[in-house]
Amino acid sequence: MTSLFVTPSTQQDGTDETTTIKRRQVNSMSRTDSPFPGVSQRYDRLRKIKQNIFFFLFRAAAAINGIALLVIIYFMVVNGWRAITWEFLTQPPMQSMTKGGILPCIVGTFALSFGAIIVALPIGIASAIYLTEYARPGKVVRLIRLGINNLAGVPSVVFGLFGLAFFVVILGMGVSIAAGALTLGAMSLPVIIGSTEEALKSVPDTYREASLGLGATKWQTIWRVVLPSAMPGILTGAILGISRAAGETAPIMFTGAVFFTPKLPTSIFNEVMALPYHIYVLATAGTAIEKTRHLQYGTAIVLIALVLGMNLVAIIWRSRLRKRLK
């Protein structure tokens, strides 16, 4: 194995002397006999191979993630690129949704996601601040945490049914943007609380101590020091949570989205079309499922672009805020 370690001595710019010194060091490094009893040369070789195998596995696992995303996008673009036209993005569906565009769905999904942010962000951030900054650890906090964790595990269709029962029926909102946004917001709360808590915990305690030591109140400390430092993390988590919710079908199919409505919403109590539900409708319940395949893929492209766009905004926003903190 020594040959691996010896550098080719052609093209040397040093004197002969330095080269020999280098060589000598190199040779003593490459000796494989161990100073410990019972350790064979084979062991040294084996552990290097082991390391390479595991590195390869980890690399492969990481690569699968990237490849999966690429395959999904490739698949949709190949099948749906023909559908993406200016008309597709700016017109309502026509002729029983076999022609025309998806403008109402884009507007609807935007309205629902935006509404969900407005609902979930203040409540989520406030809860996280309470849990990490104010609440003394104890039974109550543990119970609340348990609740939040379980909320994260509730299937999205259950959120849909809850929204139907509570917002649509009991609160009398009807199938509307308001009811849909509240349902989506409730669904993304655990994610927002979780990421906000992480962001708050990552703010060093020394900032808090410095602020309190100057005669600031706890709230002043949170508002002026802790929150600004945690903001990048909070916003990323929030937008990732909402972009996840934006692609959900189940929570909105009973609460905010309808099969078909060519009108654009004028109030938060209007019902809307939404991208994910539209895909579901075209692919399972439409009048001409095969004929509208390219429309389904086209809609999916728009949805994915929207979600990726939101993530991109989150990333840019975060890096801007981080820069300002440095």
Add this chain to the structure above:
Amino acid sequence: MTVSEQRTDQSKAEYKMSSDNLDFYYGAFKALHGVSMVFKPCEVTALIGPSGCGKSTFLRCLNRMNDLIPTSRVEGLITLDGNDIYAPAVDVVMLRRKVGMVFQKPNPFPKSIFDNVAYGLWVNGVKNKAFVQERVEESLKQAAIWDEVKDRLQDTALGLSGGQQQRLCIARALAVKPEVVLMDEPASALDPIATQKIEELIHELKETYTIIIVTHNMQQAARVSNVTAFFYMGKLIEVGETDTIFTRPKKKQTEDYITGRFG
């Protein structure tokens, strides 16, 4: 607290702060055992002792920073100008404005140099911009860092060197005009030159402030302090004039420690 705000009055007082039979607990662990000592105005008191001896814990009792630790408990009496600082009526926010603190690791906020120093004024309700401007400059000068930062007050404080950051933190503490300044190993994260600057600064500050400094460095204690207190295993072993402690300590443990036989 109806304490006279006049510094001149206070300098007549025999002592600025006192601790009487102070016990401190982290949960079930008793970290301080009956510590009693006084701090005279316009003097530097050094708290020395091996790691874990309770000197930092004691320091943090003096501005109730330990309140932040959920399971902690204090017994005994600490006074500022004769008033019990743990009394129920005491506003801990006001207490911390009067008893400022400089921490072991420089901890400037991720804000501009100016905002760092002005922060304490803002949170205490000062709105007058000219006053803030003036006080920021004054504090930075007091902390001997003005010349280095005067042309870049709007730059982030995180771009300063460790020593500069620590002097900025001192300026930040001075801006709210505390009466007592607690320093928790303020130079332990700094190189010798920065350390020297901090020590010179302490010399100047003791004209105006009562300073209590925790240090691991015994030469530092000998250089900067008037009074030295030696802590061991949560107990105050010996306290006295710094010269006496370092030349003729009364207790064997103190002598062993300062001569480097343990710790």
